[in-house]
Amino acid sequence: MSPKEGKNGSLWRIVQREVARMLSKPVYVFCMVVAPLIGYLFFTTLMGKGLPMDIPVGVVDEDNTSITRQVLRNLDAFQQTAIVKQYANFGDAREAMQRGDIYAFYYIPKGTTELALSSKQPKVSFYTNAAYLIPASLEYRDMKMMAELASGAIARQTLYAKGYTDDQVMGILQPIKMEMHAIGNPGLNYSIYLSNILLPAMLMLLIMQVTIYAIHSEVKDGTSQRWLELANGNFYKALAGKLLPQLMVWIVMGATYLVVLYAYWDFPLKSGLWPMALDSLLLIVVSQAFGVFLCELLPSLRWALSIATLWGVLSFPISGFSFPQLAFPAPLRSLSYLFPLRYYYLIYVDQALNGLPMHYSYLWYAALTAFLILPLLFPNRLKKCLLEYQYTK
Amino acid sequence: MKWLHNILEVFREELHNSIFDEGVIVFFFVVPLLYPLLYAYLYGNESVREVPTVAVDLAHSSTSREFLRKVDATSDVDIVGHCADMQEAKELVHRHKAYCIIYIPAEFDYALMEGKQAIVELYSDMGSLLYYKAVLASCTEVSLAMNKDIKAQRLVGATKEQSDTFAYPIEYEFVPMFNTQSGFATFMIPAVLMLVIQQTMVLGIGMMAGEEREKKRRGILEPHVIGKRPVEMLLGKSTAYLSIYVLVAAYVLCLVPHWFHLIQIWQWRDLLAFLVPYLLSCIFFSMTISGIAYNREVFIIMFVFVSVPLLFISGISWPSCSIPAFWRTVSWFFPSTFGINGFVKIGSMGALLRDVKPELVALWAQTLFYGFTAWLVYYRSYGKHLRDIVEVAEERLQARWADYL
Numbered sequence: 001m002s003p004k005e006g007k008n009g010s011l012w013r014i015v016q017r018e019v020a021r022m023l024s025k026p027v028y029v030f031c032m033v034v035a036p037l038i039g040y041l042f043f044t045t046l047m048g049k050g051l052p053m054d055i056p057v058g059v060v061d062e063d064n065t066s067i068t069r070q071v072l073r074n075l076d077a078f079q080q081t082a083i084v085k086q087y088a089n090f091g092d093a094r095e096a097m098q099r100g101d102i103y104a105f106y107y108i109p110k111g112t113t114e115l116a117l118s119s120k121q122p123k124v125s126f127y128t129n130a131a132y133l134i135p136a137s138l139e140y141r142d143m144k145m146m147a148e149l150a151s152g153a154i155a156r157q158t159l160y161a162k163g164y165t166d167d168q169v170m171g172i173l174q175p176i177k178m179e180m181h182a183i184g185n186p187g188l189n190y191s192i193y194l195s196n197i198l199l200p201a202m203l204m205l206l207i208m209q210v211t212i213y214a215i216h217s218e219v220k221d222g223t224s225q226r227w228l229e230l231a232n233g234n235f236y237k238a239l240a241g242k243l244l245p246q247l248m249v250w251i252v253m254g255a256t257y258l259v260v261l262y263a264y265w266d267f268p269l270k271s272g273l274w275p276m277a278l279d280s281l282l283l284i285v286v287s288q289a290f291g292v293f294l295c296e297l298l299p300s301l302r303w304a305l306s307i308a309t310l311w312g313v314l315s316f317p318i319s320g321f322s323f324p325q326l327a328f329p330a331p332l333r334s335l336s337y338l339f340p341l342r343y344y345y346l347i348y349v350d351q352a353l354n355g356l357p358m359h360y361s362y363l364w365y366a367a368l369t370a371f372l373i374l375p376l377l378f379p380n381r382l383k384k385c386l387l388e389y390q391y392t393k
Numbered sequence: 394m395k396w397l398h399n400i401l402e403v404f405r406e407e408l409h410n411s412i413f414d415e416g417v418i419v420f421f422f423v424v425p426l427l428y429p430l431l432y433a434y435l436y437g438n439e440s441v442r443e444v445p446t447v448a449v450d451l452a453h454s455s456t457s458r459e460f461l462r463k464v465d466a467t468s469d470v471d472i473v474g475h476c477a478d479m480q481e482a483k484e485l486v487h488r489h490k491a492y493c494i495i496y497i498p499a500e501f502d503y504a505l506m507e508g509k510q511a512i513v514e515l516y517s518d519m520g521s522l523l524y525y526k527a528v529l530a531s532c533t534e535v536s537l538a539m540n541k542d543i544k545a546q547r548l549v550g551a552t553k554e555q556s557d558t559f560a561y562p563i564e565y566e567f568v569p570m571f572n573t574q575s576g577f578a579t580f581m582i583p584a585v586l587m588l589v590i591q592q593t594m595v596l597g598i599g600m601m602a603g604e605e606r607e608k609k610r611r612g613i614l615e616p617h618v619i620g621k622r623p624v625e626m627l628l629g630k631s632t633a634y635l636s637i638y639v640l641v642a643a644y645v646l647c648l649v650p651h652w653f654h655l656i657q658i659w660q661w662r663d664l665l666a667f668l669v670p671y672l673l674s675c676i677f678f679s680m681t682i683s684g685i686a687y688n689r690e691v692f693i694i695m696f697v698f699v700s701v702p703l704l705f706i707s708g709i710s711w712p713s714c715s716i717p718a719f720w721r722t723v724s725w726f727f728p729s730t731f732g733i734n735g736f737v738k739i740g741s742m743g744a745l746l747r748d749v750k751p752e753l754v755a756l757w758a759q760t761l762f763y764g765f766t767a768w769l770v771y772y773r774s775y776g777k778h779l780r781d782i783v784e785v786a787e788e789r790l791q792a793r794w795a796d797y798l
Contacts, residue, residue, distance in 0.1 A: 027691045035698050042702050045717060052715035071563070097570070098744040099751075100734065103712065112563065121558040123566050130572035131741045133580040135712040137526070140567060147565035155559055170510040175543040176460070176536040179512050180529050185519040190711070193522055202698055209694040217690075301690050302416040302600075309697045310424065316701060317435055323577050324521040326492075327441040329434060349520040350487070360487050 014230050014241025021214075022245065031210050032246070036253045039202040040260050043195045050189030054082035055135045058105035060093045061086060065113040071124070072106070078142045097127070103135040104128040104143075134190065148174075184268050184353035192267050196352065197321040197345055199257045200280060204287045204341060205312035207250055211291030212308055214242060215382070216301035224386040235383045239375075243288055250288070254280040262352075270355025278365070279347045286340045286371040292382075293374035299385035315341040343368040399621050403629025406617040410601060411637060416689065420597035425589055425641045432585050433653040439576030443471035444527045446493040447482045450475060452501035456539075460513065463535040464495065469527035492518045493528040508547055523577075571656070571742045579656055583740055584709040584733045586645050587671075591729045592700050594638060595679040599692040602683035606774075612789070623771040627680070631767075634676045642668055646736070658743040666746055667735050670756035674728040677763035684770035707733040731755045 022028040057075075061068050076083045084102065087093040093105040107125040115122035126143045128136040159169045170177075185192045218224035231238035258280060262269040269276060291308060298304040317323060318332065319341040325333055336342045343364045350361040411417050448461050465472040473491055476482040485491045494516040504511040515532055517525040544556040572579040605615065618626070646668070650657050686692035705711055706724040713721060713734075724730040735752035738744035746753065 027694065031694050031698075035695070039698065039702065042720065043705070046705060046711060046720055048715075048717070052712050054714070055712055056714055094570075095748065098738055098742050099748045100738065103714075116562045119555070119558045119562070121561065121564050123564045125566045125568055127568045127570050129742070130569035130575045131580060131737055132709065132712060133572070133575060133577070134710055136569060136572075136575065140569075143565065143567065147561075147563075155562070158559075167509045171504070171508045172544060172547050174510060175505065175540050175547070176511050176513060178529065178532050178536055179514045180525070181514060181516045182519050182525055183516055188522065188525070190522075193519070198701065202701065205698055206694070209697070213690060213694060305690050305693055306416065306419045309693060310428075313697065313700060314431070317432065320521070322521070323436055323581075324441050324523055326444065326521075327438045327523070327577075329437060332435055345520075346489075349518070353519055354487065356487050 011231075011237060011241050011244075014227070014238060015245050017227070017230065018214075018242050018245050022249075027213070028210065031206050032249050032253065035206055036203050036256070040199055040257055043198050044191065044260060044265060047191035047195065050187065050191035050193075051080065052135060052138060053079055055080055055104070055139060056084040056102045057081050057139065058093050058096055058102040059083055059086050059108075060088070060090055060105060061108045062089070062110040063108050063112045067113045067116065068108050071108075075106070075142070075146050078146065080138050081142050093127075097129050102129075103132055104139040184270065184355075191265065194322065195265075196261060196267060196348055197319060197341070198316075199261065200254075200283055200344060201312075201316050201319070201341055203250070203253060203257065204283055204315065204344075205309075207284060207287035208291040208294070208308040208312055209305060210246065211243065211288045212295055212301070212304045214246065215239075215292065215295045216299075216304060219299075219386060220301055228383075228386055235379055235386075239292065243292075247284070247288065250284045251281065254284050267352070268355075269352050271351040271358075275351035275358060275361070276348065279344055279351065279368075282365065282368045283340060283344045286368060289372050289375045290340065293377065296375065296378040296382040299381055311339075315339050318342070319345045321345050337367075340368055340371050396622075396625055399625040400629040400632070402617050403621060403626055404633045406615065407601075407630045407633035408636070411597070411633065414601065414604070416600050417597045420593045420600065421637055421641070424593050425645050428589050429582075429586055429645050429649040433578065433582055433649055433655070436576075436578035436581055437653060439574055439578050440469075441521070441523045441527055442468055444469060444493055444524050445473045445491045446470050446495060446528060447474045447476050447485050447491040448472050449477075449479055449482045449494060449496045451478075451499040452497045454502040454505075456505060457497045457501055460497070460535060460539065461495065463538070464531050467531040467534065470531040486516075486518055492520070492524040495528070495532065505543070578653070579741065580709070582650070582653070582655055583737050584704060584707060586649065587733045587736050588700065588704055588707075588729050590638065590642060590645060590672075591675045591678070591727070591732065592696075592703075593641075594634065594675050595682055595696055596693055598634065598676075598679040599683045599686040599696065600689050602680075603686035603689040603692050606686065607688050618775065621775065623768060623775045626775050627764075627768055627771045631673075631676050631680065634679075635672060638672050638676070642672060646740075650740070656741045658741070659739045660745070663739050663744075663746045663749075667739055667749060667753060667756075670753065670760050671728060671732040671735070674756050674759035674763060675732070677760060677767045678728050680767035681763050681770055684773070703727055703729050704733075706730065709733055709737065725755070728756060728759055731759075 022032075059072055061072065072083060075081055085096070087096060087105065090107060093102070093107070096102050097105065105127055107127060109122070112122040112124060126139075128139050130136045155173055156169055159172060164172070182188055218227050227242070228235070228238050231241060255277075258273070258277060261267045262273070262276070290311075294304045294308050294311075298307060318328075318336045318339050320326075320328070320336060325336050325342075328336065346364045347361050347368070350356045350364070411421055450457050450461060461472060464470050470493070472495070474485060476485065479494070479496060482491075482494045482496070486494060496514040496516065498512065498514070501511045501513070513532065513536070515528055517528055519525065541556075544559075545552065548556040548559060569575050608615070621629075646664075647657075682696070683692070706716065706720055706727070707713075707730045708716060708724070716724070731752040735749040735756070738749050738752075739746075
């Protein structure tokens with residue numbers, strides 16, 4: 001494992017030694033290559049095209065007439081809905097929902113057709129299981145659309161027969177109409193919404209952990225003095241020699257997720273590749289810096305690693321990519337600015353999703369870069385630990 | 394009764410180890426204590442309210458102003474500014490001063506007067522789907538209410554009710570069940586809580602197993618290990634973990650939801666009957682996995698990153714009917730998948746024990762399966778123990794002998 005004897009103090013020697021270390025322990029291969037790839041594969045194949053299809057839905061049709069059956073046939077035609085079963089009564093359907101057989105059901109009470117025919121506007125109810133929020137909101141959308149179409153159909157026929165024009169008919173059925181534009185993600189693709197942050201966030205978590213492990217395991221293995229000697233006691237040189245070869249691997253892994261997201265899945269990348277490439281590169285380097293910072297702050301492998309874990313996992317929700325930061329309680333809103341992933345997310349929204357000119361995001365880039373100062377704060381604590389600490393447990 | 398004595402001794406030692414190892418304390422106590430609080434606090438507002446929105450009203454009519462006033466009055470949208478044109482409005486969105494734009498074109502009023510359809514355009518920043526939902530729901534709600542009035546005017550000779558019935562012969566009503574305000578906390582927290590239990594257990598137990606192996610490699614053996622059969626080790630340790638996690642689970646699953654007013658409509662009997670197999674399967678699963686923990690820390694790195702995928706694979710956010718068959722099969726290997734779904738059904742949806750039968754059966758099956766695999770792991774670690782001790786002792790003796798010579 002020890003590299004060939006050569007002159008102390010050369011960066012190249014430390015790099016060689018680090019590459020040898022990385023190859024000798026399976027944890028590096030697993031956490032730097034295998035785990036990120038599994039993660040990329042997982043999230044992008046899990047959500048696939050980004051919208052769940054054929055969500056199972058039930059029906060309680062107490063009326064059971066040709067008209068109610070027609071309404072139900074219309075519903076089944078929607079891509080996201082699949083009517084899988086008829087239930088005899090409300091209770092049965094509710095229980096099926098509690099068991100998880102269906103995510104929603106229609107309830108058509110007895111007498112619906114009769115009321116409809118006598119123009120008394122009966123009510124058809126649609127119950128969704130909102131404990132499962134995503135399918136519930138998609139079902140809601142389908143139902144809304146169906147309600148518009150189904151109701152309009154009958155009235156439209158009557159109006160046409162009376163000689164109204166298309167324009168007039170729509171003006172009577174729906175005088176004010178909403179036209180929704182979802183900037184950057186018109187199909188409401190959940191994979192665009194989530195994968196764009198989940199992938200880099202996972203990589204960030206792994207980078208922090210591996211960086212900490214790489215530094216502190218020297219202490220644990222009792223090789224830290226040797227490592228510093230190779231750099232002639234120059235702490236930053238030792239660190240650079242260790243982190244550079246890892247950085248190369250991380251850059252490849254970062255490039256991989258960019259390719260997966262923006263080339264393979266063709267997610268929106270409105271400002272072109274470079275702003276996002278810069279964003280990813282910064283996140284990678286900042287994650288390493290953050291790892292070094294934690295090593296300095298907590299000169300113990302297990303503590304630094306535990307804190308990195310907690311910090312990294314907390315980064316997911318607090319970056320605000322799924323539940324917006326706007327809705328956080330005020331203290332957590334402020335706290336979110338201490339997480340690098342928050343800035344990564346803001347840059348992503350500006351650049352990839354909205355395609356803004358760079359100057360809108362300068363502040364976020366600067367904030368993200370500012371995390372690079374962290375490892376310069378307490379270098380001596382770590383240096384002392386590397387030179388003196390004996391791993392006891 | 395030698396075996397009972399042995400199990401008790403292992404139980405006591407393991408309990409002692411868990412409570413006095415600072416690294417294990419983090420995972421067994423600190424994380425379960427803090428994480429649920431943090432998450433519940435974070436998602437506490439359930440949904441985003443008063444989304445900052447700008448209005449571009451080119452119609453400048455009483456109707457368009459009425460529309461905007463009514464939208465502003467809804468709880469989800471807050472109109473923070475009126476802009477002269479789209480350019481100005483976009484600028485505000487780009488500067489994150491607002492997240493949505495309501496654009497009322499100049500033709501709006503003409504269309505209304507001519508009896509045509511008047512369009513209101515909504516633009517939403519897609520940094521979060523919740524902005525989209527908020528502005529669309531509020532504007533639709535307001536437009537439906539205003540439409541009723543306008544329709545009554547247009548259908549000559551009809552009352553408001555008649556015209557409404559004409560356009561909508563059937564009224565559709567939408568009822569979200571079990572989470573009536575479609576809130577984020579109600580949907581997400583129960584899943585996070587169950588996952589915290591499994592993940593902290595895996596990490597804590599893995600850490601302890603890693604530590605033991607490290608020591609063993611250095612020739613240090615815990616005295617309480619000597620003379621115990623693998624099955625005694627298994628039972629002793631698992632009872633120790635169980636006794637800790639009964640307390641942890643009581644705090645995480647009962648106290649936290651209670652403090653944060655989350656839905657808790659379970660029956661005690663059902664909840665207990667469900668949690669027993671969940672905790673057991675988690676324990677044996679952790680013990681099995683700990684078989685690959687060759688040292689304390691590597692195990693953490695290897696297992697933490699699966700936490701978020703486990704949340705997704707459980708089917709709580711992405712519906713399980715849309716999860717590809719391969720990943721669904723993978724999900725069956727983790728107790729959290731069944732634990733999360735069962736707990737959501739019992740706790741948030743008021744399901745009875747018979748409604749969660751598939752989950753219950755799966756968890757008991759996992760308990761048996763992982764119980765067996767954990768025994769295999771322990772058989773490998775402790776079965777040859779006596780021989781190892783003898784070897785180590787001999788080595789030391791020889792080393793001393795060599796020194797002496």
